[in-house]
Amino acid sequence: MSNLTEEKRTRLKSILGEEKVFFRDEDKMDSATFLSYGLDRTKTYSPDFDILAFPRNTKEVSEILKFAYETDMKVVPSGGRTGYAGGAVAKEREIVVSLSKMDQVLDFDPFFASIKVQAGMITKNLHKEVEERGFYFPVDFSATGSSHIGGNIATNAGGVRVVHYGLIRQWVLGLTVVTGTGEILEFNGEILKNNTGYDLKQLFIGSEGTLGIITECTLKLTKKPLDHRVLFTAVPDYPSILELFKETHNVRVPLLAFEFLTRYCLDKVIDHLHVPDPFSESSPYYVLMEFEIGETSDEEKLFGFLETILEKGYVTDGSLAQNSRQAETFWKYREGISESISLDYTVHKNDISLPLRNMNPFLEDLMALLGKEYPDFEVALFGHIGDGNLHLNMIKPSNLADKDFFAKCKEVDPHMFALLQKHHGSISAEHGIGLLKKEFLHFSRSSAEIEIMRKIKQSLDPKNILNPGKILP
């Protein structure tokens, strides 16, 4: 523990209080728990750090960062650690600052419909707090039981209903952040309109902890949909997916989700979860749609919509869930994919985005590339296709060792990213860049943009102590 002198230890304890700071070589916390605060869901990195702090408020975060700034120590903000890009990994003896004790509601405005909370609040708890107050916070995805709202903002989280509600960026009214010098910045607070120069808070949304630690946030709220209906359809070819999505613009019932999976994915779910095939005939693609409904006439509109898309041939089969249980069952075919594939196979994941209309040409190029170089690779495709967001999972052929498979994936990735660039896509739709994709950032951002990002980083974190090594190559 070369960088941890007795003096630093004592100072940190005096800044925060004994109970809020943990050292690796003490007995206060077991080693596995301690180290887990410096690791996310990318299991490829080994955490290595000596100091773990649990501040209770913005001022304490600021004190830690001032200390780090003065003593030239690095800092990694630690949220719910549900990321897939290594953005929360501490492996360079950084101070890990966990926000998990900062989970209080600070304010609630029932008139304007907003809530202010500390950034360490678990997303599902936020949902609960909001619903108890008669409102709804619509950003939702599978990791909400662990993820922090601050982490969601730091990674500009999306989820399953982006097609209707947008990304979390759209719901952030105000932010409090602490920069790399320990300075506290408060943006906007409770107002919606503030055209007074550059909207700096937008920089922190999606910055993966590299510009500042988000400590508090004010979120806009909405009302929970009264009810919803799920429509599960079989789609004969890719152009029909485009036409189908286009047709949803005319339904006049809000579209909450537009999710896609291939036959390959459906087979895997049927095998793994031992559920029946929901369709009598096989089809290359399936689309699951969720609609908000308010009254009986909305349901009639959905039956009309189904009739239209069947008549026009955009779908060859489709059924509208008759009750919420059936709706849940339909969702299982989409939500079960990741688990079904990951548990039964070795998988290399990619979370990419493309203009909807460029998706087919991209996939044709990709399949040609794989067919030529890796004919035994299989690909599981699914995702939030209404947002142009595709989860592209490559499956290890059974005759290949894990090591060889991942080595080959590493070879394929840059070629795939080049194809994404060609078709105007992004190498990371939702997961971010973190450590995992920083060497490929240039496929999505120009060198001029990367240079500007560096300068912004330099302005807010002049000593490069905040989550160093993440995002920027």
Add this chain to the structure above:
Amino acid sequence: MSNLTEEKRTRLKSILGEEKVFFRDEDKMDSATFLSYGLDRTKTYSPDFDILAFPRNTKEVSEILKFAYETDMKVVPSGGRTGYAGGAVAKEREIVVSLSKMDQVLDFDPFFASIKVQAGMITKNLHKEVEERGFYFPVDFSATGSSHIGGNIATNAGGVRVVHYGLIRQWVLGLTVVTGTGEILEFNGEILKNNTGYDLKQLFIGSEGTLGIITECTLKLTKKPLDHRVLFTAVPDYPSILELFKETHNVRVPLLAFEFLTRYCLDKVIDHLHVPDPFSESSPYYVLMEFEIGETSDEEKLFGFLETILEKGYVTDGSLAQNSRQAETFWKYREGISESISLDYTVHKNDISLPLRNMNPFLEDLMALLGKEYPDFEVALFGHIGDGNLHLNMIKPSNLADKDFFAKCKEVDPHMFALLQKHHGSISAEHGIGLLKKEFLHFSRSSAEIEIMRKIKQSLDPKNILNPGKILP
């Protein structure tokens, strides 16, 4: 024309072509028309510039900026010039770059529902282009017949339906900008999700031309509301406005607008437009609401809502427009205010924003201040109160000379801004900072924030040639 040598003249002509560049001392354009390109709706500044360029595309804008960068000349981007903050004023011999010849549709995606246009397209023409394609672009306000879409983005425009559709920021998918070095940056283009580092395009939205010239934009589109209904109500006191807005969250019919005016404003409209008083009894406040409706049952919901708010005493009177003509008439009482006051009186305007629940304490403080110092000032209050946005117009007492009135307003403004700061408001909700409010920026942004803004400006416009003197004090 000290800074305009023969050599520069020749070079500019050769860069753009003779027909795209005008010099003040030539006969090609009359002087008044020429100078109008360097002035917005703030009539307090006198334009003074020698060169006016009309580029046709991004590359030409880049060429002009490279030229300006090399020759140390300043540049003012010129859009529809409908601003109220002096953001488009050229009075320091800058090159004025008018975007008005850049008004073409570049791309349209009917599947994802987006359109790409050049930034000089007039907003109303954009609306038309979009509606011809079966879609709807919801950012709308009174100046759309002149304003450019690029200018709307550069000032993060709002308008009357922000309460439902948000500010223009929410509708910008992609941007092409040219920075102060002539570098062309293309952000995001056609994709919704791109979590690959800092979202730089957000910096340009609302930057008032100080970081780059927006040359192209890709906008998300939606569907036009099938129909709408207008509800005009009399509200007895300020707390009832809060309760009324809160109650709208429960209507389950989309609220498109929530506008407010005082009795004083209503009187002025009645006088000026010679229209009847829409209410039988006088009330201190009025709220006009617009709702989207899709079918008969929605109308029933609105009648139920009106019954509820009458019963609860949030409104003392209210009527629901029975047809679109009556709806238009109701809107006149709101939209006619600015004209009615400005034509009959000398007015000092302010466009401010506050948390809804802080508005009454702020107004009480303000009235106390005015009552003490300027007891003969009258105040016309109206605005998009659902967004916390208030238009606060001070009216010149008849016994005061214009000059003395404006001098007194100049005295009042900082006190009012200090009250805004106290109540967590903003000195500019929609109009921006420009030249007009830059000395007051510190009431809404901390010195740390202003310092960061300067660094960002420095990164994107190292020679400070882009709209210099705007925003930053």
